[in-house]
Amino acid sequence: MTADLTDGAAAAAAAPDPDEAQRAIEYCYEQGWSDGLPLVPASKPLVDAFLATTDKDPGEIIGSLEQVGRDVTVYLAAVNAAMAGCKPEYFPVVLAAFEALMRERAARGGGFQSTSGPAPLIVVNGPVRKELGFNTAGGAFGPGFRPNMTIPRAIGLIVRNAFGIHPHVLEQATQGVPGRWSICIAENEEESPWEPFAENGGVGGGVSAVSATLTRTMEFVDNRHTPDHEDVLRDFQDTIGRIGSLIFPQTSVALVLCPEHAQMFAAAGMSKADVQNWLIERCGRTGREFRLAGKGNVPRKPDGTFAGEDEVHRILSGPRQIPVIVAGAKNAAISMVVRIFGEWSGTAVPVVEKK
Amino acid sequence: MPNAILDPTGSVKSKAAAAAAPRAPRPASLRGKRVGLLINTKQNARPFLEEVGRLLEDKYGVTVTKRTKVNFAVPEPDEVIKEMAAENDVIVTGVGDCGSCSAAAAADGVVFEAAGVPVAAIITDSFKPTADAMAELRGAPGYKYATTAHPVAVLTEDQVKERAAQVLDDVVALLTDPAGAASREAGA
Numbered sequence: 001m002t003a004d005l006t007d008g009a010a011a012a013a014a015a016p017d018p019d020e021a022q023r024a025i026e027y028c029y030e031q032g033w034s035d036g037l038p039l040v041p042a043s044k045p046l047v048d049a050f051l052a053t054t055d056k057d058p059g060e061i062i063g064s065l066e067q068v069g070r071d072v073t074v075y076l077a078a079v080n081a082a083m084a085g086c087k088p089e090y091f092p093v094v095l096a097a098f099e100a101l102m103r104e105r106a107a108r109g110g111g112f113q114s115t116s117g118p119a120p121l122i123v124v125n126g127p128v129r130k131e132l133g134f135n136t137a138g139g140a141f142g143p144g145f146r147p148n149m150t151i152p153r154a155i156g157l158i159v160r161n162a163f164g165i166h167p168h169v170l171e172q173a174t175q176g177v178p179g180r181w182s183i184c185i186a187e188n189e190e191e192s193p194w195e196p197f198a199e200n201g202g203v204g205g206g207v208s209a210v211s212a213t214l215t216r217t218m219e220f221v222d223n224r225h226t227p228d229h230e231d232v233l234r235d236f237q238d239t240i241g242r243i244g245s246l247i248f249p250q251t252s253v254a255l256v257l258c259p260e261h262a263q264m265f266a267a268a269g270m271s272k273a274d275v276q277n278w279l280i281e282r283c284g285r286t287g288r289e290f291r292l293a294g295k296g297n298v299p300r301k302p303d304g305t306f307a308g309e310d311e312v313h314r315i316l317s318g319p320r321q322i323p324v325i326v327a328g329a330k331n332a333a334i335s336m337v338v339r340i341f342g343e344w345s346g347t348a349v350p351v352v353e354k355k
Numbered sequence: 356m357p358n359a360i361l362d363p364t365g366s367v368k369s370k371a372a373a374a375a376a377p378r379a380p381r382p383a384s385l386r387g388k389r390v391g392l393l394i395n396t397k398q399n400a401r402p403f404l405e406e407v408g409r410l411l412e413d414k415y416g417v418t419v420t421k422r423t424k425v426n427f428a429v430p431e432p433d434e435v436i437k438e439m440a441a442e443n444d445v446i447v448t449g450v451g452d453c454g455s456c457s458a459a460a461a462a463d464g465v466v467f468e469a470a471g472v473p474v475a476a477i478i479t480d481s482f483k484p485t486a487d488a489m490a491e492l493r494g495a496p497g498y499k500y501a502t503t504a505h506p507v508a509v510l511t512e513d514q515v516k517e518r519a520a521q522v523l524d525d526v527v528a529l530l531t532d533p534a535g536a537a538s539r540e541a542g543a
Binding site: 113 | 363462
């Protein structure tokens with residue numbers, strides 16, 4: 001009995017002071033730094049630990065938004081990553097994710113200010129997935145895993161704090177996207193029948209790398225009772241061709257395939273490129289279908305080309321318009337069609353740790 | 356001494372707001388002036404601005420030239436600003452009807468003003484907060500622009516003309532300063 005009391009008192013003495021922590025958290029809210037959730041108050045020793053994971057100079061500018069005249073330095077990225085709840089060792093992944101995102105024309109343009117309120121879709125490949133404890137299996141879109149949740153949040157805080165783009169002010173999302181600043185997939189390379197996604201972005205050889213694009217939302221394709229892979233592809237074709245999301249003659253979608261669908265296509269002898277090409281050749285709607293939805297001008301290309309009322313206007317122009325990623329558990333044939341905002345840069349960024 | 360909580364904003368002033376942006380002096384009237392239309396490519400922006408231009412021709416005998424924005428989402432490049440400022444006495448730009456393009460319309464306005472050219476930027480009323488924020492960021496808090504009701508993109512041709520006519524007085528008021536111009540002349 002006495003021993004129990006003593007142990008309890010010792011534990012209380014060793015534990016952090018919750019009242020102090022709460023004051024620090026509230027302080028961060030009062031400064032307007034938070035995305036709505038509590039922030040980890042960043043101190044110099046914590047941020048120094050982040051900066052120690054990279055050879056980059058803290059003052060190096062890693063992103064600029066010309067229209068708001070603001071720059072992001074390595075130091076500011078580190079403060080925001082710390083506040084987002086990242087561990088210091090995640091920082092090279094944050095830097096790679098930010099670089100990958102800033103390669104997107106839409107991100108450098110008005111993406112973060114846009115009424116469409118797009119969310120970054122971040123994809124991690126390579127050994128860093130296991131080293132840092134990313135979720136590579138079920139529940140790929142989260143939540144539940146610290147690196148998957150905090151790394152995209154760090155990007156969101158950088159946009160808010162370092163670029164100064166706040167909701168209702170310079171950020172004008174009409175409704176925004178569920179999961180904005182929280183989508184970070186670690187590809188299920190172990191159960192994918194194909195090359196890792198980073199290889200499609202030019203980083204092969206098992207090097208850890210991050211790819212990123214912006215998405216306007218996603219829709220599931222649940223097809224788990226069909227033995228014929230072409231039937232399943234037709235199901236994807238239907239979802240990809242939804243007129244509601246089409247505003248230009250061409251569009252881009254990412255296919256986030258569950259292992260079961262990916263393995264089904266591979267078992268039918270299809271490479272990733274075969275799946276892409278099958279869909280590129282077929283996805284689209286007729287001119288009439290566009291017109292009846294009030295979008296008769298959408299399939300008219302800038303040069304005036306219009307295939308006609310009865311022709312199918314193809315909406316995907318090449319493999320860069322339909323990146324394919326494998327993620328999730330091998331427990332049901334459920335995949336996701338992710339609508340890309342703008343166009344994926346087609347590149348991956350290696351994760352560079354301190355030498 | 357406890358550690359300080361670090362500031363994630365960098366506490367830096369935007370480079371865009373390095374100096375308080377001046378507002379260009381206004382002419383007393385638009386009579387015979389050169390009006391540049393900077394069309395941002397959004398749906399109905401072209402017919403809207405063209406109708407504003409046509410009404411100004413009718414009413415004030417202005418000459419109108421048109422230019423399309425390079426990228427509606429961001430401010431115009433310096434060389435475009437320079438060229439348009441050299442070729443026009445006043446500029447009308449718009450129609451800002453989205454998050455980035457309304458901010459860009461305000462930013463273009465502030466930059467042209469600094470180059471000595473009065474601007475009437477037209478945005479839809481939904482985007483006042485973002486236009487105001489961008490103007491402040493660019494060193495021109497309270498920068499004045501004209502508004503029209505949101506949305507513009509769905510309007511018919513006739514409705515666009517009606518809107519252009521409705522906003523015309525505001526555009527003229529933004530571009531001219533009869534009293535100020537008179538006193539400048541009196542002082543000169």
